[in-house]
Amino acid sequence: MSKIQTFANTQNTQFAKLLSKLVTQHVCPHSSLNSIFVHRILYAFYKYNAKPDVTNTTMQAIFVRMLRKNTKMLCNIANTPTAYMPK
Numbered sequence: 001m002s003k004i005q006t007f008a009n010t011q012n013t014q015f016a017k018l019l020s021k022l023v024t025q026h027v028c029p030h031s032s033l034n035s036i037f038v039h040r041i042l043y044a045f046y047k048y049n050a051k052p053d054v055t056n057t058t059m060q061a062i063f064v065r066m067l068r069k070n071t072k073m074l075c076n077i078a079n080t081p082t083a084y085m086p087k
Contacts, residue, residue, distance in 0.1 A: 003046075004043060004046045004047060005043075007042060007043075007046045007054060008039045008040075008042040008043040008046060008082075009039065010042075011035060011038055011039070011042070015042075015057075015060045015064075016038055016042060018064055019038050019041050019042065019064070019067075020034050020035075020038050022064070022067060022068065022074060023037045023038055023041070023074075023078060026071045026074055026075065027074060027075050027078045027079075028078075037078035037079075039082075040077060040078055040079075040080065040081070040082055041067075041074070041077050041078055043082045043085070044077050044080075044082075044085060045060075045063055047085060
């Protein structure tokens with residue numbers, strides 16, 4: 001499994017739990033689909049992060065702040081399958 005898939009599959013971190021709360025509030029209130037949407041958001045964060053260190057808490061905080069301010073972007077990322085994310 002690649003590094004990006006491993007990062008997207010780890011949903012027990014504080015960052016992933018915070019994203020899960022955002023997904024529940026703005027995208028899908030059903031908890032059965034949350035893990036799929038959180039996986040897509042984590043995948044996008046890893047793929048489009050400008051710095052190689054994705055565990056940097058400052059970058060994670062900036063990403064969460066951006067998604068909180070622009071919930072339409074959160075919905076778009078959550079609804080885009082990972083295979084269709086452009087490079």
